[in-house]
Amino acid sequence: MAMNKKMQNKLNAQINAELYAAYLYLSMSVHFKEKNLNGFAAWMRKQASEEREHAMKILDYLHERGASVELKPIKSPMQQWTTPLKIFQEVLKHECHVTKLINDLADLADKEHDRATGVFLQWFIEEQVEEEASASEVVEKLKMIKDSTAGILMMDREMGRSASEQS
Numbered sequence: 001m002a003m004n005k006k007m008q009n010k011l012n013a014q015i016n017a018e019l020y021a022a023y024l025y026l027s028m029s030v031h032f033k034e035k036n037l038n039g040f041a042a043w044m045r046k047q048a049s050e051e052r053e054h055a056m057k058i059l060d061y062l063h064e065r066g067a068s069v070e071l072k073p074i075k076s077p078m079q080q081w082t083t084p085l086k087i088f089q090e091v092l093k094h095e096c097h098v099t100k101l102i103n104d105l106a107d108l109a110d111k112e113h114d115r116a117t118g119v120f121l122q123w124f125i126e127e128q129v130e131e132e133a134s135a136s137e138v139v140e141k142l143k144m145i146k147d148s149t150a151g152i153l154m155m156d157r158e159m160g161r162s163a164s165e166q167s
């Protein structure tokens with residue numbers, strides 16, 4: 001069954017949102033690298049590549065359904081932040097925004113009785129729970145650390161370890 005045009009457009013917009021997230025996290029990775037916080041930089045770079053994979057999953061799904069793929073321009077992300085806490089608060093905010101976009105997609109799939117897309121989106125719904133939880137955990141730890149340099153350096157090592165374990 002051909003995919004409804006509105007659903008196609010929204011899934012294409014989601015490809016763009018995921019690629020923007022990849023770009024934003026890559027920008028954060030560059031920022032951390034410039035501050036010599038290589039563990040945070042590695043973690044962000046890993047996140048950026050996961051976001052790119054999310055975009056590819058949607059792109060492959062559109063192909064599978066015989067729908068058209070439209071690659072729109074990706075806006076430029078912010079490049080400077082004041083503290084690691086500010087960065088992770090932005091990551092959490094961004095993940096909550098992505099969750100809302102995914103939920104809206106799932107609502108549209110229900111409304112259009114597009115069962116296949118509903119099932120496809122299930123993976124993203126679960127992934128968002130994990131992504132929000134991991135960003136939130138880092139925010140809470142950074143709040144505890146406050147502006148302790150020793151704390152930030154310890155956390156940097158932990159983030160670096162976590163990035164290499166995931167890969």
Ligand code: FEO
Pocket residue numbers: 018021050051054095098131
């Ligand atoms: Fe693909 Fe982090 O949302």
